[in-house]
Amino acid sequence: MWVPSPSATQQNCRMAQQTIGIIVNGATGRIGSTQHLANALVPIIAEGGLALEQDRLLPRLLLVGRDAERLAAVARNHKLADWTTNLDAALADPAYAILFDAAATQQRVSVLEKAIAAGKHVYCEKPVAPTAAQALMLLRQVERRGLRHGVVEDKVHLPGLSKLAAVVARGELGRLVGFRLDFGWWVFDGSEQPCQRPSWNYRPGGGGIILDMYPHWRYVIESIIGRIAAVASSAWIATPERIDERGERYSVAVEDSAATLLEVEGGVFGTVASSWATRVRRDDLLTLQIDGTQGSAIAGLHRCRVQSTAQTPAISHFNVMQDIGADYHSGWADAPTLPSYRNPYRVGWEAFLRHVAAGAPLACDFTAGIRDVAFAEACHRSTEERRWIPFPPPAGVDAG
Numbered sequence: 001m002w003v004p005s006p007s008a009t010q011q012n013c014r015m016a017q018q019t020i021g022i023i024v025n026g027a028t029g030r031i032g033s034t035q036h037l038a039n040a041l042v043p044i045i046a047e048g049g050l051a052l053e054q055d056r057l058l059p060r061l062l063l064v065g066r067d068a069e070r071l072a073a074v075a076r077n078h079k080l081a082d083w084t085t086n087l088d089a090a091l092a093d094p095a096y097a098i099l100f101d102a103a104a105t106q107q108r109v110s111v112l113e114k115a116i117a118a119g120k121h122v123y124c125e126k127p128v129a130p131t132a133a134q135a136l137m138l139l140r141q142v143e144r145r146g147l148r149h150g151v152v153e154d155k156v157h158l159p160g161l162s163k164l165a166a167v168v169a170r171g172e173l174g175r176l177v178g179f180r181l182d183f184g185w186w187v188f189d190g191s192e193q194p195c196q197r198p199s200w201n202y203r204p205g206g207g208g209i210i211l212d213m214y215p216h217w218r219y220v221i222e223s224i225i226g227r228i229a230a231v232a233s234s235a236w237i238a239t240p241e242r243i244d245e246r247g248e249r250y251s252v253a254v255e256d257s258a259a260t261l262l263e264v265e266g267g268v269f270g271t272v273a274s275s276w277a278t279r280v281r282r283d284d285l286l287t288l289q290i291d292g293t294q295g296s297a298i299a300g301l302h303r304c305r306v307q308s309t310a311q312t313p314a315i316s317h318f319n320v321m322q323d324i325g326a327d328y329h330s331g332w333a334d335a336p337t338l339p340s341y342r343n344p345y346r347v348g349w350e351a352f353l354r355h356v357a358a359g360a361p362l363a364c365d366f367t368a369g370i371r372d373v374a375f376a377e378a379c380h381r382s383t384e385e386r387r388w389i390p391f392p393p394p395a396g397v398d399a400g
């Protein structure tokens with residue numbers, strides 16, 4: 001259990017310090033406890049801190065959540081001493097320079113506002129806010145206070161997508177002509193098996209597959225393919241009733257499936273299909289195929305395969321009388337392996353800590369986070385209005 005440290009002096013993060021205090025809000029959650037603690041911050045601590053140019057930066061963590069027993073268990077598990085259920089008291093402690101939020105999305109804005117008012121640098125899970133207008137307001141607040149800000153954009157650091165990005169950047173595919181992103185799996189409604197995702201994911205205010213996943217698709221598509229110019233979306237509720245964590249039946253009021261047509265600047269078109277109501281019969285849970293004049297490449301989470309023009313079969317027709325038994329998976333070669341690979345959430349943490357402690361540039365700041373949310377909003381609007389929606393950055397933000 002943590003005791004506030006009134007005597008601790010505020011850390012000056014412009015100079016490399018031995019330790020940096022980080023409040024981890026939502027520390028018992030799915031993503032907070034696994035990726036951010038177990039796979040990123042705890043390993044950095046175990047290695048004696050993050051190597052900076054002249055020093056090592058050692059995170060000192062204060063875990064925050066709602067359930068004392070679960071918090072104590074997570075802390076024990078990681079040999080961490082400090083936890084509390086009192087976020088306000090944690091924010092009042094000057095020993096902690098950073099607030100990280102991985103709690104449920106619907107509380108994000110109020111948590112970040114309090115943290116900014118307390119003078120903390122802020123890093124958070126996506127989406128940075130439920131609406132782009134709220135995200136922009138947060139950006140203005142951090143800018144006014146001169147604080148550092150960042151949002152988790154982990155998917156571009158997945159090995160499969162990193163290899164795909166390298167293939168595209170090397171120009172191996174020639175002129176890009178199209179792309180297709182497919183994502184999802186079956187999420188049980190809770191009647192036959194427990195639902196694999198928290199019930200808030202299916203309720204208004206923070207739930208819905210568009211607000212949940214489309215922020216990822218924005219930075220994945222824009223960093224690998226090009227800037228999105230317009231979207232045409234549809235979304236629907238495939239599973240109208242679910243059973244929550246307490247065994248109670250509830251109506252699903254937000255979409256669990258969505259499909260989007262995208263136009264990327266330069267005239268490249270593509271599709272995105274995302275669903276919690278589909279069974280997997282593809283290479284991976286997430287796949288992104290990009291087609292070009294010189295070849296195609298398709299990435300899953302870990303692998304990326306390329307088919308060059310020379311390997312492309314000359315298909316002229318299909319046979320309606322007989323299955324010719326063609327193997328369309330042949331003729332694809334593995335993309336070169338990466339020189340090194342680190343957990344994507346750890347990559348994000350290292351970049352953010354270097355940004356705070358040493359002023360290193362950070363691509364995934366709130367400006368990028370606003371564009372992630374604005375993309376989700378444009379897709380919602382297209383769904384409601386049943387038309388193509390242009391995708392400029394929100395007023396006053398030159399995002400991306």
Ligand SMILES: NC(=O)c1ccc[n+]([C@@H]2O[C@H](COP(=O)([O-])OP(=O)(O)OC[C@H]3O[C@@H](n4cnc5c(N)ncnc54)[C@H](O)[C@@H]3O)[C@@H](O)[C@H]2O)c1
Nearest residue numbers: 026028029030031032065066102103104105125126127198
């Ligand atoms: N980057 C990624 O790939 C990724 C993946 C999953 C989740 N996320 C984001 O991380 C955040 C947390 O998601 P999660 O799946 O870990 O959620 P979770 O429900 O497992 O964890 C949320 C935590 O928030 C806290 N919480 C506070 N108020 C709550 C409330 N009213 N209802 C439920 N929990 C509440 C709980 O203590 C819980 O530990 C979300 O913003 C989500 O968008 C990101």
